[in-house]
Structure formats: C-alpha cells, structure tokens
Amino acid sequence: MNRLHPRIRLLWVARAVVFALVVGGVAAAATLFAPVSIPSYVPVAVGVVFLVVGVALALLRYRAWGYEVRDDSLYLQRGVLTKVNTVVPFVRVQHVDSTRGPLERLVGLASTVVYTAGSRGADVSIPGLTPEGAEDLQDRLKRLAIASEGDDAV
C-alpha cells in the first residue's frame, strides 16, 4: 500500500486553516452586525473549533489515504469518518490524467485522475504525488490498462 506524499498534509492543513479563517471571519461579521450583543470570544471560539477539527481531519485523512497498483486493478482506500475502499479494474479505465492545480504547483505536487465509464464515484483521483510520480503513475496505469486488454483479447 502506497501512501501519499507527506507534503499533501501541508496543502490540506492550509485549506483547513483558510476555511477556519473564513468561517471565523463570517462569525465575526455576524457578531458585529447582530442585533443582540454576542460575546466577542464567540467568533474566535468558532474559528478555533473549525481550525482544530479541520486540521485534525486533514492529518487523519492523510493517515487514512492509501493506494496500491495491483496486478489487475487499482485499489484505493481513504476516508476518515466514512471509510471508502475502491477497486478500479484496469480493463475499465477509460483514460488517465495527471493534473497540477495552482496550489498543488505551489507545494510541488500533482494528482493522477483515473476515469471509468461508471455512473458515479467513477472518477478516481489520487492527490499528493510528486509531478514525476503522477506522470509515472499515469503512464503505468495506461500501460497496465492496455496490457490487461491485450491479455484478454488473446
């Protein structure tokens, strides 16, 4: 079972922090403009709670994430509250992307996205890879997908 690159935690934690800040900000604004007087520590408390929960979830998510390239399928496991294990048979892979979002580029990471024709939960994305790793994984999945097809066609 492979893990994600540890630096993905940076990204997720940053995201949680930003989210907590936004929520705290909204709470602060609400406090300012609320008709009844709300103690000033309330928005801070709200922000802190969101921060703690968000950061904890981000770290736990990292611990929970794992993927494995098996003989005939890609296997993912993830999820903190709801654990999700997904099996994507290579024969079902339609195409494979490797993507780098602006934030991901900032921390020097990339993701690989696997598409199947399934109706939902179909688009499988593996975040937190090094750019080379993402490309390599993409390439490997592509080859395995082709190979699995050729295997069957014989």
Added chain:
Amino acid sequence: MTRLSPLSVLYRAVQRSASIVFALAFFAFTGGTAFGGFLGGLGSVALVGVAVIAIAGYELAYFRRFEYELTPDTLDIRSGVFSRRNREIPYRRIQNVDISRNVAQRLVGIAAVNLETAGGGETEGSLRFVSYEEARRIQSEVARLKRGDTDGDAPEPEQELLFELTPRELAIVGALSFDLRLPGLVFVFGSTAFPIVASYVDVPVPAGSVAAAGVGVVALGLLVALVSWAAGFASAVVNYYGFRLTRVGDELQYERGLLQRYNGSIPIDKLQTLTVEDNPLKRRFGYATLLVETAGYAPSSDGSNGSGGGGRGSEAAIPLATRDRVLGLVADLEGVEEPTFERPPTRIRRRYAVRYSLVLGVATLALYGANRFLPQEIPWFVPLALVPVAVVAGALQWRHRGYALAEDHLVTRNGFWKREMRFVPYYRVQTVIERRTIFQRRWRVSTVTADTAGSISLVGGDATAVDIEVADAATLRETLNDRLREALSARREARQQSRQAALGIRAAEPDRDADESGEPAVADAEADVSETPEFVEEAEPAAAESVEDAADAEDAEVAEDTDEFDGEAEETADPFIWGGSVESGDDDATESDDETGDEPSGDGR
C-alpha cells in the same frame, strides 16, 4: 444524403411560433395598452407577423441545411443554420433508437427519431422530423448495419413477442400508480393562493378545536391521495396503452402510448442492469415491474423525449406483469433466476430499529418543544407509541435486504416499500466501492456498491449490498473484481470463436488483425468498446497509428510479463512515487524525512 420530411418545416414552424407568438402577443397586448390602445395593438400584430415569418424562414433554412445519411459504418448528420455541424455516429456505438409521435405528428404522419450513444448529457442524434415509415426504416437499417450486414441479403431477423400488456394489467398499472406531481402543483398553488383567498373570505376558525383541524388534515390527505391516484391512473394509461415488447433478432423493441406513441429499440447486448421492482401491494397480488438500464439514456432528459412515468431508462421496462412473467423474462434475457439472498447479519435488525426509534425520538422532541411554545396542549407523546412499529419496520427492512452471487450476476435486493432487485452481470461492473460510515463501523458492517455504466443509477442507486459483515464485504469486493475479469475474458473468447467460426478463416493473432486493419477485426474491436467502454478504443488506434507507437505497444506487451513484478518493485523502489507502506510506515520518520529532504526517497521497507 437524405432530407427530413418536408412536412417537418410546417410542423416545426407552427410548433415554435405557437409558443413564441403566444408569449409575444401576451406581452405586446398587455404591455401595448400602456402606449395607447390602437397603435399598440397594431404594433403587436405587426411584431407577431414578423416573428412568424422569421420563424418560418429559419425552419425552412433548417430543413434545407439538415441532411443525414446511412453510410456503411456510420450515421452522418449534417445540420445547423448558422453554425454547421457534421456528426458521424458509428452504428456500433448507438445504444438506442427511439421514435416518438404525438397526436399531431401522427395526424400528419411524421415522427421524431432519437439516437442515443453512451455518455453525454444530450441525445446524440435527433431527427425532427421524418416520415414514420422513414423512421422505422432508419431503426431497422441501423440494426442491420450494426450487425455488419451491408449487402442487405441476410434474412430478416425473426420477431418474437416477449410481452404484451393486457387491458386488465393496464388497469392494474393505473390503479397502482400514484402521481404526486399534480397534488404537488395544487399544493404549491394552494399554499400561495390560500392566504390571498383567506384575506377576502372571513373564514370562521373554530377556536381551539384540534379535532376539527385533525378532520381537516385527514380530509386534505384523502383528497391529495385521491387526486394523485387519479392523475397516476391517467398518466399510466396514457403512457402504457398498447405496450408491447418484442425481440427482433438481437434487439428488444417496445412500443407504447395512447396519445403519444413511443417506439424504440434496445440492443440486448447493451443492457447494463435489469431491475425488478415491486411494493407490498404488488407483492401481495404477485405482480412486479421490470426496469431496463442501458448506458445510453441521459439521466435528466425526461421532458425532451417525453418519457412518461418511471424516468429515463425505463422505456423498455415492463410496467406491470405477474412476478413469474417478469422473472421469466429476466431468465430469458440474462439467464439468471431469482437467487436465494444472503441477508445482512441479524444484529442489523437492531440497527434499523434503533435508527427508526431515533427518528421517532427526534419527532417527539420537536413536538415537545412545540408544545412548550404553543398556547394549547398538543399530544407530543404520540410518536412514542410507534416504537413497536419501528422495531417491526427494522425487521422488515432487514428481511428484504440482501445480495447473492449468481453464476454470472451479482443480484442485490433492497427496500420494503419499494423493493428493488437488481441483476448486474459481472462483465458490466465498472468499479467496486466499499464504504463504511462511522456508524456502520460500530456495527462492524459495510456497504459494497457495484458501479455500472448505466445512468438511471444516478437517481435509482446502483446495485448495492448494504450492511454486510466487514469480512464478507472485502471478499465480495475482490470477488467482483475477479469475476469481472473472468467474465470479460470468457466473453471475449466466445466472441472470437464465433467470429472465427463465422469467417472460417483467420486464426491469426488479433494484434496482427488490428494492425493490418482487417475489417472484421477492427469491427470487432469496435464492438467490444461500444458495449463495454474499454481501453481498447485508445489502445488499438494508437497501435495502428505509427511505427513508434506500435513499438511502444510491443513494449507494453513485453512489459506485461514483468509488470506484476515491475509494479511491486516500483512501489517500493520507485524514487518518484512516494512509496512507504502504510503498515510499516511510521509517521514521525516520514515527517522528519519530509522536513529534511525535499526530494522524497522511497523508504524501502
């Protein structure tokens, strides 16, 4: 190149101008009066006239620029007045060919043809309108050309009537249908209209009379039920009048409809899943409904194609028949019987009972809270009396839930009020998802979903084995994956054999076949892809494209043998992919790794 029916110009123009003119006229006449009566009226008439002429002109141009052609391997459509579009749809990719005619169209003898391929939110090929005979011709031609029979000398495929809805069954369908849309509309209208009406009419409210209010609620409920039942009856009869399901060669054809006639074909090898649906009433009288799912139908194009009750994908469904007939048809189509189901572990009954009791508890609390704030006493403890019902409901839900691994199918069953039994062939499985919520973990169970390429799944839910033991879930997950692979290779082998038998020659290796662009091989590859969207689509053309790519493909083949080994080795030794194993990886070590070195190195094991 063939044109649409000339009548379509007239029909489209009338259809389009009817709505536009109406809207225009409405605005013009209501708004126009503000500018002073007569002039405004005249202006509106002129405006409407211009609009009608413009629409007629556009429709004529649309007609003149719309052409379609049935070539040996594709259906070509050239269309567009302002922006032109040439579309070629390979026959093998076509999932459904649907013909629909409403009353007016039937009078003038034209029909709308919709061609669906997998994927995409829209109908891929839409001919508005052709003559009905032409529509039928297109339908049969597409079926014929799809079989690769280009000379047309093959005998007509035999027809076999699979199912016909008897008037008695139609009446039962109607009687069992509830259409909540109409009462919903009435409700929305009523809720907005009521305060207005009430402000005019001084309704004497009998003070503090809970009983009267209760009677009113019950009466209203009865009325809603009655109206929705009547609406359901009407819409079911209109939709399913004269329902027939026929097998024509390797296709299913259905026709139905009283006012608007529908007529469609579904290739049997494009079926994704079959669903047998019933409810307590139907079960009591031994009836069931069959739903058929293909990958073609767009999930939310309900209105555009005028599908009636049941949503998209249920076109070829059997609205109602005796359970035996439905299961017989399933056995006929898929070769699978109703299996004995493996139920969730018995302790799960308690889980459901607890869940329903929680709902009751919340309801009680809410009522209690309301009681505190309301001037008069309300019986807030009533929901508590329903706790025994919750226990029974939990047991019932457990009873009707289960999964079974049949020879070639995964069969799942869920639901008490709307019980759905889904048959998913292993070779249709796309991905397998196992999920365990935080609550399920407490009960040591998880849920396994077999995702298919269908599209009513978006609303209907995939085949799901809910709340099975964690260990069973893991096994099921892997079993599905294995059986998918086995089923696929078995199918491929069978097809290859039949193809070789048919051709009587060319036992050559398929790779060569494809590279030499041997017609049959390519066609077959297409068939593979079209049924079960697979990678071969990308693989084959790539291999044929250039020498370099061909070499690449060979590489891949060579690598195939070593790939397993390769994969294992790469996971640990690959310098690029972060390759720590979860079991062995200890967080602190990786963390310090992270801080010290930018370039992560696989930490071996």
